[in-house]
Amino acid sequence: MVKTKNMIQSIAWKNVWRNRKRSLIVITAVMLGTTAGVFTSGLMKGWVDQRIDEAIFTEVSHIKLYHPDFLNNEEIGKTIPKEKSVTGFLDKHPGIKAYSKHIKLMVMASTSRGNTALMLNGIDVEKEKQVSRLYTQLLPGEGTYFEKDGSFPIVISDKTAEQLRIKSYQLDVIVLDSLKRAGFPESVIVKLMALDKIRFNTKNQIEKKVTKLLTRKEISRYGGRIVKVSEHYRLRSKIVFTFTDKSGELVNQTFRVCGVFKTTNTMFDQMNAFVLQKDLAQVAGLLPDEFHEITMLLNDGYKPEQVRKDIRKAFPDISALTWKELVPDAGLMSEYMTLYYYIIMGFILFALAFGIVNTMLMAILERTKEIGMLMAIGMNKNRVFNMIMLETIFLTMVGAVAGMGMGWLVIEITGHTGLNFSGVAEGLEAIGWSAVVYPSITASFFFGVTLMVVATGILSSIAPARKALSLNPVDALRSDN
Amino acid sequence: MNVIEIKDLVKIYDNTAVQVTAVDHVDLTIEKGEFTAIVGPSGSGKTTLLNMIGGLDQPTSGTIHVDDVDITKLKSKQLIDFRLNNIGFVFQSYNLIPVLTAGENVSFILEMQGAPKVEIESRTKEILTEVGLGDRINSRPNQLSGGQQQRVAVARAMASKPKFIIADEPTANLDSKATAKLLDMMEELNRKEHITFLFSTHDQRVMNKAHRILVLEDGRIVKDERMGADAAKE
Numbered sequence A: 001m002v003k004t005k006n007m008i009q010s011i012a013w014k015n016v017w018r019n020r021k022r023s024l025i026v027i028t029a030v031m032l033g034t035t036a037g038v039f040t041s042g043l044m045k046g047w048v049d050q051r052i053d054e055a056i057f058t059e060v061s062h063i064k065l066y067h068p069d070f071l072n073n074e075e076i077g078k079t080i081p082k083e084k085s086v087t088g089f090l091d092k093h094p095g096i097k098a099y100s101k102h103i104k105l106m107v108m109a110s111t112s113r114g115n116t117a118l119m120l121n122g123i124d125v126e127k128e129k130q131v132s133r134l135y136t137q138l139l140p141g142e143g144t145y146f147e148k149d150g151s152f153p154i155v156i157s158d159k160t161a162e163q164l165r166i167k168s169y170q171l172d173v174i175v176l177d178s179l180k181r182a183g184f185p186e187s188v189i190v191k192l193m194a195l196d197k198i199r200f201n202t203k204n205q206i207e208k209k210v211t212k213l214l215t216r217k218e219i220s221r222y223g224g225r226i227v228k229v230s231e232h233y234r235l236r237s238k239i240v241f242t243f244t245d246k247s248g249e250l251v252n253q254t255f256r257v258c259g260v261f262k263t264t265n266t267m268f269d270q271m272n273a274f275v276l277q278k279d280l281a282q283v284a285g286l287l288p289d290e291f292h293e294i295t296m297l298l299n300d301g302y303k304p305e306q307v308r309k310d311i312r313k314a315f316p317d318i319s320a321l322t323w324k325e326l327v328p329d330a331g332l333m334s335e336y337m338t339l340y341y342y343i344i345m346g347f348i349l350f351a352l353a354f355g356i357v358n359t360m361l362m363a364i365l366e367r368t369k370e371i372g373m374l375m376a377i378g379m380n381k382n383r384v385f386n387m388i389m390l391e392t393i394f395l396t397m398v399g400a401v402a403g404m405g406m407g408w409l410v411i412e413i414t415g416h417t418g419l420n421f422s423g424v425a426e427g428l429e430a431i432g433w434s435a436v437v438y439p440s441i442t443a444s445f446f447f448g449v450t451l452m453v454v455a456t457g458i459l460s461s462i463a464p465a466r467k468a469l470s471l472n473p474v475d476a477l478r479s480d481n
Numbered sequence B: 001m002n003v004i005e006i007k008d009l010v011k012i013y014d015n016t017a018v019q020v021t022a023v024d025h026v027d028l029t030i031e032k033g034e035f036t037a038i039v040g041p042s043g044s045g046k047t048t049l050l051n052m053i054g055g056l057d058q059p060t061s062g063t064i065h066v067d068d069v070d071i072t073k074l075k076s077k078q079l080i081d082f083r084l085n086n087i088g089f090v091f092q093s094y095n096l097i098p099v100l101t102a103g104e105n106v107s108f109i110l111e112m113q114g115a116p117k118v119e120i121e122s123r124t125k126e127i128l129t130e131v132g133l134g135d136r137i138n139s140r141p142n143q144l145s146g147g148q149q150q151r152v153a154v155a156r157a158m159a160s161k162p163k164f165i166i167a168d169e170p171t172a173n174l175d176s177k178a179t180a181k182l183l184d185m186m187e188e189l190n191r192k193e194h195i196t197f198l199f200s201t202h203d204q205r206v207m208n209k210a211h212r213i214l215v216l217e218d219g220r221i222v223k224d225e226r227m228g229a230d231a232a233k234e
Helices: A002-016 A020-060 A083-092 A125-131 A158-163 A173-181 A186-195 A203-213 A216-229 A266-271 A277-284 A304-314 A328-366 A368-377 A381-417 A422-430 A443-469 A473-478 B046-053 B076-086 B102-113 B117-130 B146-159 B176-193 B204-209 B228-233
Strands: A063-066 A096-110 A115-123 A138-143 A153-157 A167-170 A231-233 A238-244 A250-261 A272-276 A293-298 A319-322 B002-013 B020-031 B035-039 B061-066 B087-090 B164-168 B196-201 B212-217 B220-226
Touching (some): A002 A381, A002 B102, A020 A293, A020 A328, A020 A443, A063 A304, A083 A293, A096 A125, A096 A277, A115 A125, A115 A158, A115 A238, A115 A266, A115 A277, A125 A293, A138 A231, A153 A158, A153 A266, A158 A167, A158 A250, A167 A203, A173 A186, A173 A216, A186 A203, A186 A216, A203 A216, A216 A231, A250 A277, A266 A272, A266 A422, A272 A277, A304 A319, A328 A368, A328 A381, A328 A443, A368 B076, A368 B087, A381 A443, B002 B046, B002 B196, B020 B220, B035 B204, B046 B164, B076 B087, B076 B102, B102 B146, B117 B146, B146 B164, B146 B176, B176 B196, B196 B204
Parallel strands (some): A115 A272, B035 B196, B087 B164, B164 B196
Antiparallel strands (some): A063 A293, A096 A115, A096 A238, A096 A293, A138 A250, A153 A272, A167 A231, A238 A250, B002 B020, B002 B061, B212 B220
């Protein structure tokens, strides 16, 4: 019986190539569809992975601990109870790689040009570096991560700098020189020289001026880059923070900007600023063991839910939240994204199935006489069904394997180079998505797609196989095909 | 020894307003090793009779025994297996599988029967050599002439050592040279291997080679004539 199976496989495979042109059209359609599906899934996975990665390693870490009421009412007095016991427990837990304690104060930040509400995070720099890579996201040339001595330093985001008008736009001689070196045409440089020594407080202002000076073609070609290089941050600027200290007194404290960061999440950026823990504790009147938040990273192999369970068991009066609860959008995506990839592939394969069914029905119609002969000489219905099913699966698989290969190749290439969606960067970053995506895919996804393709082949073969099985050998042998 | 025994066989087509009796109370016995031609004008019921003998069509009434098995009583699945193991078919338009080689077309039926690999290989070579195509075992049907394709079809029909071979107008698409060669070959196989051949034909050349001629008119056998040595035996 095994041999017959081999022969039927052989016939099915050869039948695929019988009408080469028609098969190649279907195979190409399946290949392109699969490539599109794999690439779209890879792109989405890249985005989601980056979002989750950013959420964990920059924004919220794996688990955060709070006073049970702190998140409802971010009052200065809601510090973590039994801080010493908690940190002692964290030091001993094998799943915890590193943790960092934060003081968190909701403040009003003001400069002479603007003001905004902010969450001030008082951190221990060295410990913070072990749980957050925010220190790697400082804008190049725009200060340091608390590396220089100075009184009351603060690291703010690019967005906060914009809101407090610490960021300005200026096309001075140095900037124009850099544009010249970058290959900008002399005519453009000459026009821009009219803006030398003018400082613009907003992006809108400089864009309006540049638009007036340059032609439409020059703007579309150079406009974005001109505005980008004109960005300038006033480091060492003073920001005055107003807040209520532990005793309930209103306090004003000046901090000086020592660095500017930018993550891929605008919402995070515009809400958070970082200062030294000792400075904030001092001005807020907090004791050395008073903290509002403990943030931690876990060792590989430990699940946040499991470690959280251990913490809750030991400290039932502490609120412990995992990253999935703290960043619910990323949490939801991590749960359901795999399903989403398969839904995309499912839709594509469903659409392709119509083409495959049509092709196979045509093939059956063309081979009516031959199928009648096979039935006449003793090929039973199971074998006829298997032959047609295998032929459909082969037809689908050839295209799908080629499509998966092509999709993988595109993902490999773009996974290294990245895909830049800078045109819509503001919109993407507003919801925490990176504008530069590095698509990625897992082997298990390919395995899943392979199963789906086989299922598509089997389902697509049902109608043609039923058509073949409905043939009467005597009538089929009399037909012209 | 009777290979086929037909009693009071009737086939009525009743799918239109008009009833057509294609086979009308036929009684017939075919012995092992016969080389029989069924002749008659178009619409006389030759093909219908052969289809029923071959288990491809069910009679309205009557019985067909192949050896001791009444094939009219077999269910569809049993009939397929019965055809596979007991009957060889040769069709007017060869009906080879175009994607398979001559050898594969022959061995395919043996594989369906579940024959061992060694037997499949040796039998395929042997039978293709017997039909004079030992050197074309790897040729595809489109690389063979019509006569050669029909010889492959005969080889396929014979490969499984069936009880009899039904050939429905096997020479209709062949020129006279190919026809002569095919008939000589089939006669030789009949003589050497005692395979029972049952033809339907309009072709005088086939009739000339037949050892027995059954003349069918309006579904009835109107003449049953044995020729040559067979006539002498009678």
